[in-house]
Amino acid sequence: MSATVSNILPDSSERDRQLKRRPQALRSARRTVPMHLLLLSIALVTAFPFYAMVVISLQPGQPIQMPQALFPTTISFEAFIDTLSSRNIPRWTLNSAIYSIVSTVFVLLFASMAGYAFAKKRFPGRELIFWVLVAMLMIPYHLTIIPQYILVGDLGGLNTMWGMLVPTLANTSAMFLMRQFIHGIPDELLDAAKIDGAGEFRIYWSIILPQTKPILATLATFVFLAHWNDFLWPMISQQSAENHVLTVGLNTLQEEQVPLATIMAAAVISFIPTFLVFVFFQRYFVRGVMMSGMK
Incomplete structure (x- = not known):
């Protein structure tokens, strides 16, 4: 007991x-x-x-008075209907999607290739070229926007989608991060692949890219958000209203005295893609930031 x-x-x-x-x-x-x-x-x-x-x-056609407007008594989706039924805003949204997605894909492709070359390949002038590219990060972007505009204009790229896209396809910051991450991949994996007869592209595609998924997802999130919210270069390079991206288009709406509720509805719509990108890539985003910090 x-x-x-x-x-x-x-x-x-x-x-x-x-x-x-x-x-x-x-x-x-x-x-x-x-x-x-x-x-x-x-x-x-x-x-x-x-x-x-x-x-x-959600308050179209009503005077906006603070702080009463922050606690609405009636709600209407008329502003969203007007936004989606307009001719320009869906076009601007499509332009923003093309600009952001194409730029993100090519930035990741070129940055991963360059990072692999600088991290694992041996060629004359490798360190000099790498540090010259890194030194370019010290130059403010606004100082290069005028030469970039003149160069794209001489090539006939102003007011065209490719003229807006091409200058954004190479990203030195992304290349630097990819190089630092790939540098930590064991050389034994690459040597084993070479012994098995894998070529350079097979090593890059089957070994390097799978090992860099976290940092690729992190860069994809950063690059997509940066291009989706980009304003200066799309505004300078595109003069036609049909070629505007969403950020530039919303600015023109303010100049045209469009109702504030419609502008806010367009801003909400422009926020949704960035929110979805972060939600879907959040796991890789956090892991990539942590691993990049440890490296």
Whole structure:
């Protein structure tokens, strides 16, 4: 009987340990609560502009008065219907999709190829070429926009989709990150593939690319978001309204005195693709950032 009771009831030493843990847990909770409140406050401040954008887009034809507009009593999707039924906004959305997707694909392709060459190949001038490219990162983008505009204009690329796309296909930052990541891939994997008779392209396609999926997903997210939100170069290189991307088109809507609810509805629509990209690539995005930091 005593053995049974001792198995059911904890001994005094176990009770003492549990009592000692409680003050420690309370102190730990007291330390984390202020941090959680601070993070919650930052999250609310960050999300407030998006909330205001959505709320205003749901109040077409009504005067916008703050702060009453932030707490609507009636909701209408008329602004979204007008946005999707207009002629220009769907065209601008398609242009933004082409510009972002094509640029992202080619940036990843060229960056991974260049990163593989600089990380694993031996050729004369490799280090010099690499550091010259890295030094180009120190040059502000706005200083190169005028020579870029003149060059594309001389080639006849102004006001064309290819003229807007071509200057964005090579990305030195992406190449640098790919080189640093590929440098950590063991050389034994490449040597084993060569012994099995694999060529350079087979090694690149079957070994390098699968090993770099996390960093590729991270770069894809960054590059897509950067091109989807790009404003300066698409505005300079495209003069026709039909060739505008969504960011430039929304700016022209403000100049044409389009209702604010319609502009906010278009902004909400432009946000959806970037949100979906982050949701689908979030797992690879976090893993890629962590692995890049450790390397």
